[in-house]
Amino acid sequence: MRFADRRDAGRALALRLVDDYYGRDDLLVLGLPRGGVPVAYEVAAALEAPLDVFTVRKIGVPGREELAMGAVASGGAVVMNYEVADMIDIAPRDFDEAAERALAELARREEVYTKGRPPLRPEGKTVMLVDDGLATGSTMRAAVRAVSELGPERVVVAVPCAPSSACRELAAMVDDLVCVSSPAWFQAVGQCYQRFDQTSDEEVGELLAAAADRP
Known part of the structure; x- marks a missing residue:
């Protein structure tokens, strides 16, 4: 499976998540910048969940x-x-x-x-960490360890694509892991996308602001 871009990947990922996580009042979606934020934006919109950034x-x-x-x-x-x-x-x-x-x-x-907005607090929440994909999974593992120290009730990892080895390792660290595509031959996250341009700091800020303005 190849996604058109990160927003398209986010919509595909949301379809895999909606049955279990739509409309939950304890859900907090956290995008890993920069590339994970456009994916997380679509996931949070589809699940009607708040969105924030989790910088590692x-x-x-x-x-x-x-x-x-x-x-x-x-x-x-x-x-x-x-x-x-x-x-x-x-x-x-x-x-x-x-x-x-x-x-x-x-x-x-x-x-x-x-832009100075206070961060959303993960204490007692089901925290969903979202990135645009995993290669070795090292960044996501650091994010999981770090967010676990902040008192969430559950930790979920959700990504559009990853090698099966990274998924197995991370699955042992979290309460749930959802991945849309695990190609048998996995060399880089970019192979899962038709367009994989670098996400800018400005785009990250704009998406977070737009999510904050949603009802």
Whole structure:
């Protein structure tokens, strides 16, 4: 299955979710920026649920920024990848300083996205984390760990496409996982889309504002 674009993928994903989640008053849809927000916008609209952004930013190893020794996320959650942290033997103070820098950048991005609107609180909610797809699933795993620290009742992951290996790993971490398409040969999320242009910060902000204005 190939989706026309992220909005089309969101509508296809919503069809898989509507029977179990339509109209629930405890549901909160959180899109992972940037590409997950257009998908989440369509999901939230179809399910008549509130929409917000859940920003995740990795904490890179100093000098090897591509290697994540942890992640920070919306709400101030900090998650350490203990396997990597132990491997490089990083001092706690150095980790804390890197986490503070990542949190500052995350706060800056959230200000751009939300224009100062207070975040929707996940405590006691069924939280649905939505992205435009999974490759390795590392970003979504960090999001799941982070949002779980904020007191939700249930955590759901919903994506248009992902390899079956990533789905199996994530399914063990959450209460429900919904994926529309798991191609047998999976190389990148972009292969599931006819159009996979980069989502801009402006589009993210516009979709969140439009969702906030919905009755």
